[in-house]
Amino acid sequence: MTMIIETIRIAFRSIWSKKIRSLLTMLGIIIGVFSIVVLIGLGAGVKEEVKDQIESIGSNLLFVLPGQIDSGTLPTGIVGSSTITEEDLADIESRERLDEVTPIMILSQPVRRGQNFAPGALTMGTTPNIEESFLVGVETDRKEGRSLSQKDYDTAARVAVIFGAVKKSLYGEEDPIGQSILIGKETFEVIGWREARETGSIISGPEYSQAVLIPLTTAQEISDSNEIHRIIITIGDSNFVTSEKQAIEEMLLKNHDGVKDFSVLTQDDFLKLIDSILGILTNMLAGIAAISLIVGGIGIMNIMLVSVTERTREIGLRKAVGASSGNILAQFLIESIIISFFGGAVGLTLAWVASFILNAQVGIAPVIDLQSITLAVGFSVAVGTFFGVAPAVRAARMQPINALRYE
Amino acid sequence: MSLIHAEHVRKVYDEGQPYETVALDDISLTIDAGEFVAIMGVSGSGKSTLMHIIGCLDVPSSGHYYFDGDDISTKTSKQLVSIRRTKIGFIFQTFNLLPRTSSIANVELPLIYQGIGKNERTKRAVDVLHQVGLGDRVRYTSAQLSGGQQQRVAIARAIVHKPTLVLADEPTGNLDSRSGQEIMDVLQRLNQSGATVIVVTHDAAVAKRAQRTVYLEDGKVV
Numbered sequence A: 001m002t003m004i005i006e007t008i009r010i011a012f013r014s015i016w017s018k019k020i021r022s023l024l025t026m027l028g029i030i031i032g033v034f035s036i037v038v039l040i041g042l043g044a045g046v047k048e049e050v051k052d053q054i055e056s057i058g059s060n061l062l063f064v065l066p067g068q069i070d071s072g073t074l075p076t077g078i079v080g081s082s083t084i085t086e087e088d089l090a091d092i093e094s095r096e097r098l099d100e101v102t103p104i105m106i107l108s109q110p111v112r113r114g115q116n117f118a119p120g121a122l123t124m125g126t127t128p129n130i131e132e133s134f135l136v137g138v139e140t141d142r143k144e145g146r147s148l149s150q151k152d153y154d155t156a157a158r159v160a161v162i163f164g165a166v167k168k169s170l171y172g173e174e175d176p177i178g179q180s181i182l183i184g185k186e187t188f189e190v191i192g193w194r195e196a197r198e199t200g201s202i203i204s205g206p207e208y209s210q211a212v213l214i215p216l217t218t219a220q221e222i223s224d225s226n227e228i229h230r231i232i233i234t235i236g237d238s239n240f241v242t243s244e245k246q247a248i249e250e251m252l253l254k255n256h257d258g259v260k261d262f263s264v265l266t267q268d269d270f271l272k273l274i275d276s277i278l279g280i281l282t283n284m285l286a287g288i289a290a291i292s293l294i295v296g297g298i299g300i301m302n303i304m305l306v307s308v309t310e311r312t313r314e315i316g317l318r319k320a321v322g323a324s325s326g327n328i329l330a331q332f333l334i335e336s337i338i339i340s341f342f343g344g345a346v347g348l349t350l351a352w353v354a355s356f357i358l359n360a361q362v363g364i365a366p367v368i369d370l371q372s373i374t375l376a377v378g379f380s381v382a383v384g385t386f387f388g389v390a391p392a393v394r395a396a397r398m399q400p401i402n403a404l405r406y407e
Numbered sequence B: 001m002s003l004i005h006a007e008h009v010r011k012v013y014d015e016g017q018p019y020e021t022v023a024l025d026d027i028s029l030t031i032d033a034g035e036f037v038a039i040m041g042v043s044g045s046g047k048s049t050l051m052h053i054i055g056c057l058d059v060p061s062s063g064h065y066y067f068d069g070d071d072i073s074t075k076t077s078k079q080l081v082s083i084r085r086t087k088i089g090f091i092f093q094t095f096n097l098l099p100r101t102s103s104i105a106n107v108e109l110p111l112i113y114q115g116i117g118k119n120e121r122t123k124r125a126v127d128v129l130h131q132v133g134l135g136d137r138v139r140y141t142s143a144q145l146s147g148g149q150q151q152r153v154a155i156a157r158a159i160v161h162k163p164t165l166v167l168a169d170e171p172t173g174n175l176d177s178r179s180g181q182e183i184m185d186v187l188q189r190l191n192q193s194g195a196t197v198i199v200v201t202h203d204a205a206v207a208k209r210a211q212r213t214v215y216l217e218d219g220k221v222v
Helices: A002-017 A019-057 A086-093 A150-155 A164-171 A216-223 A238-255 A267-310 A312-320 A325-361 A370-397 A400-405 B047-054 B077-087 B103-107 B109-113 B118-131 B147-159 B177-192 B204-208
Strands: A061-066 A098-107 A111-113 A122-126 A140-145 A159-163 A180-183 A186-196 A211-215 A230-235 A262-266 B002-013 B021-032 B036-040 B062-067 B088-091 B165-169 B196-201 B212-217
Touching: A002 A019, A002 A325, A002 B109, A019 A267, A019 A325, A019 A370, A061 A238, A086 A098, A086 A230, A086 A238, A098 A216, A111 A164, A122 A216, A150 A216, A159 A164, A159 A180, A164 A186, A180 A211, A211 A216, A230 A238, A238 A262, A262 A267, A267 A312, A267 A325, A267 A370, A312 A325, A312 A400, A312 B109, A325 A370, A325 B077, B002 B047, B002 B196, B021 B047, B021 B196, B036 B047, B036 B177, B036 B204, B047 B062, B047 B165, B047 B196, B077 B088, B088 B147, B103 B109, B103 B118, B103 B147, B109 B118, B118 B147, B147 B165, B147 B177, B165 B177, B177 B196, B196 B204
Parallel strands: A122 A211, A159 A186, B036 B196, B036 B212, B088 B165, B165 B196
Antiparallel strands: A061 A230, A061 A262, A098 A122, A098 A230, A111 A180, A140 A186, A159 A211, A180 A186, B002 B021, B002 B062
16 A cells, blocks of 8 residues: 555656656647546537427427438438429328428528628428427417418518517618518518527428528529428327328328438437437547547657666666565556646646636537546546556566666 | 675677677676676676676676575566665666756656555655755756766666666766765765665776675676
8 A cells, every 4th residue: 555655656756757758748638638528518508508498399299301310320311402292281281180281491591681691591481380390399488470371361462570690681670561671583572570499400390590581482482392391280189190190201201202311309309410420529529639649649658768778767766765566656657647647737727717618608618527527537547547557567577686787 | 795796797789690799708797795896807808798787778698697585587667666666776877867857756667566655755855856956956856967966866866766786887987076076975885874885887986985896798797
């Protein structure tokens, strides 16, 4: 026991006697642990955030999307031409258990007012019920003007409801109602605007604050197509979500001659999908960060090898006065473990600080839990041990007479 | 009983190679406990090799070497460590003190490897530093000490664990003659208080302080 404490004390003393060098050696580990913890934490934080958003929309929704999307694979058919037909829509609308069926056609045409563009605007051709169906779950802070009406729909009126970010970039503080905007080459009258809380993400679907709602019929007219990119279904009784999903899938499969080029997703499927996408992303990033940890480990090995050579005489002397090879091995191994352990601890502390900054600046708090702490510290100690072995063995193998003679 | 007994000890480096060197050739030697012996010879005479074998830092290529009754030729390096740790103290020409380290910390080094606790170590280190006349410099690092003082710290380190044998390799080689005299005085007192002292040197004046001198030439006792 005394021996272990002594060895640790010796290791500390030698680290302390070369402060700058030790700090620089630690830097590799600090950066490695910092990035692993932050990236894993960020992944977990984003997951939480997105989960909250999806859940806030309600658990009684079904989404019909073109392309085949399974939880576990990346969505490929989300963009590009759609495979969902009007026949599919009509079939779905004919089902009795569904409360609302909202088709969405996404128009990729610039939205502007004179020379002023709304850069991220997302024009959606849809039915008048959209605001009562799934947009109900989107928190709206302010609601001005009216919604799309059945009459707008029937007459393919050139009217639009715009959301916060679009309103802001086109009108600033001005009141947009009654004014006109251009979608593509068509002039639309703004009939209402909504201040929606920032929601959604690239993955989970439209960012509602960027939405411009126009009647589906209008969208079909100006784009000269009948494509439907999304169908959002609200089911009154959430107990029927699974059975309805199955029934709709079967129905659409028949329409599509048995080719599953569409997906019917529940809230849960979405969550799983996002979970898996973010999981892959997080692991990938953490993997890249882990490389820096390994590079840090090589740095430790390098410095320790130099240190062993520099201290050849010291090793010879220690052996002459009674240090066993085991004592010497322990001394150098503990030294690299201490360096990497403290590197890990500093990296973790910095990551913790960064989580506060990120939370304040970006609004996403990286999750730093016991698991990531254990992982970070365990990983750094493992790296220190692994890369410390070679220098320590070299030190332990030195013959005392050769070491004492070393110039 | 003799403390050191060498029988036909031979040490060959790079044995079997075209450039092999015979460092020690058929050395037989006996030194009793309590003696003060000088081993003399010019450089290359094999005196350092002999010191390494006597000090259990190395083993002979052939022949037998008994230290305190144990046959060293058959020991593993682990067993050699434990003999050095308890029974032998080394003094080197270049002092070999740890840099940036206080006198106390240098002196207590052998005690660390014996597993002796901190308080006991400090006490014993301070005691021997007093014995070698450095009682007022226990906290000084080697850079703050003169050559003679550094060698006295090294002596303190060599005797702090009360070894049976103190081995000094050219202890005055890096010192001016006055400091050298002082170091020899310390070694002589050490011998008078019961320790066996062996000094390896090429300096006749140093050898004169010993009770007996062994001369080496080309790896042989002459």
